Amino acid sequence: MLRKVETPEKSERPIEAAEAEALFDAAFGGVSHVVLAVSGGADSIALLRLAAEWAQARSAPRLSVATVHHGLRPEADQEVALVAAHAAALGLAHARLDAPLAPGATRIEETARDLRYAALKAHARALGADAIATAHTLDDQAETVLLRLAAGSGPRGLAGMRATTEREGLRHLRPLLGTPKSRLVASLRSRGLAWAEDAMNADPRFARARLRASRAALEREGLTPERLGTLAARLARCEAALESAVDAAQSACLAQDGAAWRIDPAAAALPAEIRLRLLERALAAGEGGRLRLDRVERLASRIAAEPAGVATLAGWRVAWTAEKEIRGAPAPARRWRGAPSGRKEPE
Known part of the structure; x- marks a missing residue:
């Protein structure tokens, strides 16, 4: 289902040009070609639009766009077409990456995520890109911290997602990780841009959807995305210190034979x-x-x-x-x- 809202809400501010410049200068510095993972939802359409606007004003990394299609919902074809139209309007190449789930697949969220990243990484390597970027927000970070807390994670897990990770020579960038989703929605509204709503995001079969349904109650108890994001940042800082200490211990005490x-x-x-x-x-x-x-x-x-x-x-x-x-x-x-x-x- 496509949604387009013409009038911005007064309570939310769009991302300003100077903010976007700071976000993408920090995230995309040192890379030459970034594949933007864009599903068609508000977060990823905002990533696409803000990154493209940022790149047009400077000598920036090459940007490409990719949408992973899992074949789970009939409206997914429409969402791919929406992303392709946005990319074309910005002069960016777009690719549809088919990554269907096997019949009878279990743990759909985790399985789809693994397939999605495998498809994106393969596509990035085929293009010669050195990075992929996803539109994870502060809200996603808060949900990740709560899910890992429920799973009994230690400090490493509770540090949440990182703004930059590197695996097998390919960087995974999350330039919007400290940005509330509401500000991305406001950015689209201010431009009169359309995005897609995925019904699975509200499906109570999935843990993240259940957390979103409980958001108001959690916030009343002080568990706001901002506070959970701060917790993740503080634990990430502790993680860096701990890992440095383990590096020293490994050099001194761990030997391979x-x-x-x-x-x-x-x-x-x-x-x-x-x-x-x-x-x-x-x-x-x-x-x-x-x-x-x-x-x-x-x-x-x-x-x-x-x-x-x-x-x-x-x-x-x-x-x-x-x-x-x-x-x-x-x-x-x-x-x-x-x-x-x-x-x-x-x-």
Whole structure:
């Protein structure tokens, strides 16, 4: 469904040219070609319009536009056409990227997100672009913090999304991460521009939609997007300090020995959080860099409580001694034996 509102609300201010200049100068500095991920919603249409206006006034990175189509809703074709029209009006190339979900797919939000980023990254590489930009806002950041809090995340998760991340040589930029969505909507209204409303954003089957429905109650208790965004920023600052300390600990105490690794006994004198993160780094290679924090915490607690022992985690056999040395080696493959029922069970 397309929505167009002609009259701006007095309570909301559009993004001014000087603000947009500061946002995009900071976000797009040092890149040569940015793929703007534009779905057709108000946030991403505002990203497209503001970035294009910013680029027209200066020597700026090349901008391209892409819309990922998951095939979930019949109106998605109309939304792709809307984005294509906006891009054409601004003189920017637009591409439709088909990334359909498999029949019977579960965890639709997460699956669609993974497919979306895979499609965007592949497209960026095909174009020779060195960055993608998404229209995540302060409201999205607040929802992310609340969702991660509900999931039991630690400081790293509660730091929320970062304005810039880099994976496999490609930057992911979020220039509007500190901007309330209401100001982006106001920016579109002030220009008389159309955008699309995705009914899935209000579908109570999805966690983010349920949080949006609870927004008024959360804000009455002080959990405003601004305060949650401030919390994320403060924790991101703490994260940077912690990771710097872990870098130093890794250089001093973590050694690789072929396929194995060793944590020096000197690490036992480090603060508990640094020891935990050092162990996590040692283990991360066995899980492709992704580990559940609670599993690492349980192992760290065992190592602290038991003078010596052995455990397996993330594909590693981890052994520790009374002298506080910790060693990890690839865990041996499991052997299987026949069970009376005819099924196989591990020994």
